[in-house]
Structures are given as C-alpha cells and as structure tokens.
Amino acid sequence: MSLTTLSEWLRCPICFLPLEAMPPLALGCDDGHRFDVNKHGYVSMLATQPRVAGDTPQMLDARADLLSSGAYDAVAHLITENVLGGRTERVIDAGTGTGHYSAKISSRLSRSARILATDIAADAVRRSVRHIGRERADGLVADTWRPLPIRDGVADAVVNVFAPRNPEEFRRVLKDDGRLVIALPQQDHLIELREALPMLDVPPDKSQRLAEDFSAHFTLEHSATARYRLSVTRDTAVALRTMGPSGHHTAAQGPMVPAALPREVTVAVDVLRFRPNTVRPRTRRSDDQLSSSSSVD
Numbered sequence: 447m448s449l450t451t452l453s454e455w456l457r458c459p460i461c462f463l464p465l466e467a468m469p470p471l472a473l474g475c476d477d478g479h480r481f482d483v484n485k486h487g488y489v490s491m492l493a494t495q496p497r498v499a500g501d502t503p504q505m506l507d508a509r510a511d512l513l514s515s516g517a518y519d520a521v522a523h524l525i526t527e528n529v530l531g532g533r534t535e536r537v538i539d540a541g542t543g544t545g546h547y548s549a550k551i552s553s554r555l556s557r558s559a560r561i562l563a564t565d566i567a568a569d570a571v572r573r574s575v576r577h578i579g580r581e582r583a584d585g586l587v588a589d590t591w592r593p594l595p596i597r598d599g600v601a602d603a604v605v606n607v608f609a610p611r612n613p614e615e616f617r618r619v620l621k622d623d624g625r626l627v628i629a630l631p632q633q634d635h636l637i638e639l640r641e642a643l644p645m646l647d648v649p650p651d652k653s654q655r656l657a658e659d660f661s662a663h664f665t666l667e668h669s670a671t672a673r674y675r676l677s678v679t680r681d682t683a684v685a686l687r688t689m690g691p692s693g694h695h696t697a698a699q700g701p702m703v704p705a706a707l708p709r710e711v712t713v714a715v716d717v718l719r720f721r722p723n724t725v726r727p728r729t730r731r732s733d734d735q736l737s738s739s740s741s742v743d
C-alpha cells in the first residue's frame with residue numbers, strides 16, 4: 447500500500463469526489479473532507495455503526511488455521527481460475543476475511559497488479575493486507591451494504607467469498623468488461639457438522655436465487671462447483687463451525703462440542719462468474735434502496 451495506490455481506488459464517502467493522497471498519512475477530497483490512513487496500510491470509512499457484526503478475532507483465527515491447512519485449496523483454485531482471464535490488473539476483494547483467497551489470486555497476477563481488500567472488520571482488513579503483502583494490497587474498512595467509497599469503474603474483477611453482497615455497487619465499481627466472481631455454499635455444504643452441532647442452515651437453491659437477485663446488473667456467465675469429502679479432526683470441526691456465520695453464535699454460547707463429531711464432512715461450494723450488464727448504475731442516495739437489494743450468506 448502507498449497513499450497514492452490507496453487513493454486511486456477511492457472516492458469521498460460524503461460527497462463522492464475522488465480522494466487524493468495527502469502525505470504523510472491522510473486522504474482528502476476537494477470539498478475539504480479528510481480521512482486518516484492507518485500505518486498498517488488501510489483506511490477506515492465506516493460512516494455509522496454497521497448493521498451487521500463483522501468477524502470476530504476468534505472467527506478470523508479459526509479461519510486462518512483451517513485455510514492454511516489446505517482444506518479449501520480446491521475452492522481457492524476454482525475461484526482463482528474464474529478471476530483470471532483477460533486483463534486482471536485491479537481486483538477488489540469484497541469481504542476479504544483473512545485475505546486467504548486474495549493471496550492465492552495475487553500469486554497469479556502480474557507484478558503491477560493490485561488488490562483492494564475490503565471488510566467491515568478492521569482486524570480482517572489488517573490481516574488481509576499483511577497476508578496478501580503490502581506491496582500488492584490496499585485496505586479499506588467499509589460496509590458492503592452501503593454505498594462504497596470506491597470510484598466508478600476501477601476494477602477488472604470483484605471477488606466475493608462467503609461475504610455480504612451488493613449487486614448495484616459491485617456493478618458500479620467494475621469496468622464494463624470486468625468480472626464478478628462469487629463463492630457461496632450449497633445446501634449440503636458441511637451438512638454432517640450441521641447435523642452434529644447447532645449451526646446456521648443454508649437455504650436451498652441459493653445460487654439460482656442469487657443469479658436472479660443480480661439479474662438487473664449482471665448476467666451469469668459460468669458456474670462450477672467444488673465438491674469433495676474432507677477428513678476432519680475434532681479441532682478442524684470446531685474451526686469449521688467457528689469460522690463461518692455460525693461463529694457469532696458460538697462465541698455467545700461458548701464452546702459446545704459433542705463427543706460424536708463427524709470424521710468426514712462434505713465441502714460443496716458454488717463459484718459463479720458474472721459479466722456486467724451494459725448500464726452502470728449511479729449511487730443512489732437512499733441507503734434503504736440499497737439494502738433492499740443486498741444479500742448475505
């Protein structure tokens with residue numbers, strides 16, 4: 447991250463004018479709005495208290511451990527293959543988490559490519575920028591369900607892995623020939639864990655409903671599924687539960703681990719690639735309109 451590379455992604459969240467670098471550690475617009483940049487390589491632009499809780503450090507730790515074991519490498523490979531193709535110089539990772547998937551993508555990009563890692567949790571953005579590498583990554587703390595402080599048409603690709611989504615804003619920040627790649631669980635993803643532990647259910651036909659929800663701004667171009675059996679230890683099983691959306695509830699209830707945990711679980715993740723429709727939306731001022739078209743895992 448440098449002030450310049452960070453500023454090139456961003457617009458003012460208040461007046462939507464482009465943000466410029468203001469050394470040593472700030473960004474500013476022509477209207478006089480100023481934002482401090484963190485020395486860890488990210489800027490926080492949460493206007494108000496977010497409506498959803500971001501990942502907790504406990505959830506991020508669990509996810510980092512699990513992902514570094516290689517358990518989801520096939521998922522990461524499928525995501526990366528869909529992001530690459532054509533020109534891929536600017537990638538936005540919306541809901542970056544630990545930065546695991548972006549780090550994998552980054553290793554396949556040219557030296558001049560950059561990734562903007564966004565998340566609602568500052569701890570996630572800090573980890574992600576470090577994981578991807580500061581020479582390659584810029585970080586932004588922002589709420590995906592609000593108008594994003596990102597300029598129009600800056601991205602060749604937007605990646606969204608098990609994270610909140612905003613079709614209108616994703617379209618706005620993408621170039622006309624860009625790609626949107628979304629990973630989301632199928633209904634039987636980790637089904638054995640759901641049967642053994644209290645976890646959130648995955649609704650049926652999730653991918654089909656998502657494509658319909660996105661149809662005003664995107665056309666589905668390709669879909670594929672990473673599906674396999676994963677051997678799990680007790681620790682892995684607990685990590686799998688803690689790292690996902692059920693992790694918020696786990697934290698509240700404390701650990702609850704029955705003796706009869708599954709030894710194998712089903713991994714079933716859809717990876718959808720969309721191309722943008724021709725008309726790029728402008729940011730609407732009403733947050734209510736945006737939230738009505740937003741969705742989350």
Ligand SMILES: [Zn+2]
Pocket residue numbers: 458459460461462463475476477478479
């Ligand atoms: Zn401004």
